[in-house]
Amino acid sequence: MAAITAALIKQVREETGAGMMDVKKALTEAEGDVARAKEIIRAKGIQAAGKREGRKAQEGTIASRVVEAGEGQLGYALELNSETDFVAKTPKFVEFTNEMLDKAIEAKATTVDEVLAAAADEGTVKEAVEQAAALFGEHVKLGRFATVAGPRVEIYAHKKSAEMPPSIVAMIATDEAGAAVAHEAALQISAMGAQWLTREDVPADVVESERRVATEKSLAEGKPEQIVPKIVEGRLNAFYKENVLLEQAYVKDPSKTVGDLFKEVGGKAVAFARVEVGKSEEE
Template identity: 75%
Template sequence: MAKITAALIKELRDATGAGMMDVKKALTEAEGDVARAKEIIRAKGIQAAGKREGRKAQEGLIASTIADTADGQVAYAVELNSETDFVAKTPQFVEFGDEVVADVAKADVKTTEDVLKAASKSGTVNETIEEAGALFHEHVKLGQFARVAGPHVEIYAHHKSVELPPSIVAVIATDDAGASIAHEVALQISAMSPKWLRREDVPADVVETETRVATEKSQAEGKPEKIIPRIVEGRLNAFFKETVLLEQEYVKDTSKTIGDLFKTAGAQAVGFARLEVGKGDE
């Protein structure tokens, strides 16, 4: 049997918010496997682990821009973190964000790893970030990055308060016909935090985990064995409805889904991204 260490207990408590005894029981049942222990906690309904994992106490902003290309448009969004919102809301930090995203767009960076290597007036974006840390006397670092391309691209930047820079940026790429609804879809992405565009985009291991959790939860609730497959199917559909953009209810008209919105417009969704300050590990 795997040894249940204090470090494992702390890791699981921090990730789930569950009580000490529940955490110990889950780790024991999972033989020290933290990922499996999280599933056990979710299956028992102790708390909504999936919504609590990866929270960070980070401040900062998300800078974004759109570039026109021969094939359509490309949106770039970059998260830059500071230690305090006092620094994040200064005009100088906002200007720093605009400078970084402009360098990223000019280099047409495609991965987070390459953002730091992009050329800037300081030499590279990495050097620009290091200079910012010295200027603001805080630890400044690169967070999330997204690049979304398509015939038409729309960005919605959400400010949690009028004093603060954008803390959520939602990007949607559509075909040309989708331009008429792109802004509404960007608002939806910002508000409802979808993770995937289509059901087929959900990784197989995620579907497997959700199926297992739904099955164990149904069994724990004492549901008759013969109806559990139907219950699991319903719970999986609810999961897709929550996390898949085209299956989400349209927030302004819940009788429709976002997929219905695209069908009515005779349009297609190409891709999307949602960045929120401090949520990069969720």
């Protein structure tokens, strides 16, 4: 029996596209015979995973959960992508997504890289996701992963239709008083897609870019130079009202802002996150 070395495993992985654990099992069963190991992998349909790597995985679902953490709570949302909504809505895919979220929470992950490196039942989450392609018959990948923390965390999971799993998850962390309107705020985040909590959170380079665009647009429209600064400030305020959560008009009552909701209950929002299937960076 040939020794099953790291180099041998690497060779078979590169030639078949199979995951590390599957390669090790195949080589063990084949007693180190590479050709036989490749036959075993092909017979089990594992090799197909590597061939699907180039295909887009922009459907999928999002698993989310709130867990107690010290004196507060932590909210987690994990997106797992498939190629089709047919696979995304199967109970097995939804269950697998929740299992990967479990592993992320156990590892106390805060980034996608930390999730991928987290321990799974065999190997890592990264390897488990790679091997899932053979199980589901499609390219599968981890999309976005988000966390929020605060005294209280509210999650709203939106479904396109009753038979589909969540395609948008909105999470908001608040203080105790703010929890009274957290659900309404989560609905707002889901529907209106705010990018920042307050105007102070908007990066300086984004503000400067918006200011330049507003200035150039105002001048191109032939506005008198002496009033351009005032027009620019008005356009910046409109930008904030569209993209800053606490300055957005409340969808159920546009006469008030989301910030007004929190003022009415004497509470405040701490942080939020929004994850939507298929909206992560292009593969």
